[in-house]
Amino acid sequence: MSFIPGHPVTAVVQRIEIHKLRDGDNLILGFSIGGGIDQDPGQNPFSEDKTDKGIYVTRVSKGGPAEVAGLRMGDKIMQVNGWDMTMVTHDQARKKLTKKNEDVVRLLVTRKSLETVVRQSMMQH
């Protein structure tokens, strides 16, 4: 998950489909995000590279739609419904996730364990 400026980012990602839960007038997903290009990347506890300004999942509420769909704390969100999440501000990320007319969000997330699993399985062959 290393990030070299000017080069395309390659990562092993997992597709997660979250169905939003209707709670009165709000549609909630059940997790919290942190990060963004306007935030301080050094304070991010989940990132490996402390200059990474991507969007990270900081909390997943128990039993919520995100947990059910398989989202874990510490995941980095790469795309939301096709929109890129690696170079957005915090507010832009929030807006893309909380669109009122969308019931389902399809995320591409990455985490360290994905990469190790793939490498292990490749080594076995």
Next chain:
Amino acid sequence: MFLRERSRDRHKSLSKESSRSEKSVTINAPPEGPLLGNQSVRGEEVQDDNWGETTTAVTGTSEHSLSQEDIVCISKDLDDSVGLDCKHYLNVALSVILGLVVLLTPLAFLILPHLLWPDRLRACGTACEGLFISVAFKLLILLLAVWALFFRPPRAGLPRIFIFQALLATLVLLFVLSYWLFYGVRILDSQDEDYQGIVQYAVSLVDALLFIHYLAVVLLELRQLQPFFSLCVTRSTDGATQHYNLGQLSIQRAAVVILENYYKDFPVHNPAILTASKSRTTKHLAGLKVYNVDGPGGNNGAAGIAQSQSRAMIAAAARRRDSSHNELYYEEAEHERRVRKRRARLVVAVEEAFTHIHRMQEAEQKKASVDVMDPREAAQAIFPSMARALQKYLRTTRQQHLHSMESIQQHLAFCITNNMTPKAFLESYLTTGPTLQYGKDRWLARHWTLVSEASVTSGLKDGTIFLLKCIDFNLVVTTKKIPYIQLAEEFIDPKSHKFVLRLQSETSV
């Protein structure tokens, strides 16, 4: 008890050069040594309890009393004082003569024409008479300046002549002689009538003398003010170290400055504290005896035998070293504890004694119903209650030879007069002060020798090392040049202090 006496006597015999008390009796008669030693020690202890007799000269608990070296020193003292006085008087005489010559020359220049050819002399006009006032005041200023700079009591007697002073004296002499030569040839011989010219000549002489005096001030006083070298002074006996910053001086002048600072900065030299470590080292080697199995005059020469002997002794001592550091640790801990206990007793005794003294006010003095005492009597009145505790404390810290009963009572009277607290009174006994604090016989100011490989009138250089020897110890002085400091500048615009807030916010979706 018997064994301890024996070891103590052996230590005394081995460390002869540092302790010269009447324990030397035991050295002369070794077989019956311990018994006599016992008695003499006990006798001394009995004497010690009586303060009146515990002065440095009588009981000899001090290392500086009535020893051979002291007798040598006393005789050297007499010789030195005579020798120094001769040099000093010679200096004074020469400088007075030079001063008189310098002072009287302008006056002579002015008066001689009036005496020798008064009729041919042209009358002195207004400008000329104005010059008289100028000469008079300039001479007065020169007189005061010379008195201020040169006629001061000498600080120290230096081994060699002071180069700058000698140079200046020669310069002044040559200068005055050349002026006299010119005067003699051009004015006296030709009997010049232009009196104004002569007066102007005298004024120019006085001006030049003032400039020479300015040169003297710069060379003698100003040049060494800017610090250039840092000198590190270490005492050889106990390692006390100080650093001084001095300017460009000759080695002998630097030595004088260092010694003047030694008397106020270094704690007083106490030989009693040093015998402890010496006895420890001698204990190492004391029990070992080296036998030469090969017999004398074998293949090796005398040096070879000595070398193998010393090597064997060092090896054997190294094997015993395992226990001696333990000994040292417990001995020091025990000593520390004892000192602290005695100190506590002393402080309490002194505080209690001081509470009995009250200063009487002026008004009360008129209607005095009880005995009114002056400070000395008051000191004598409260002294006995603290005498024992003080004596025990001084003995434990091995300072008892530095203070006599008279000096303690004087100090007590001084503290009472100046409204000092018991803590202030005790300060000079709880901590060892600088040498100036103690009596004049400790100062040994006339016994310093400067030992140097370079000539003592040459200037200090980086890496100069010289020694100042006194009777019992040396001061080792090393010189280092103060580094040349290159300062760079960085300008900060006061408006450039700006800050930004960086957050990591968390939003739940």
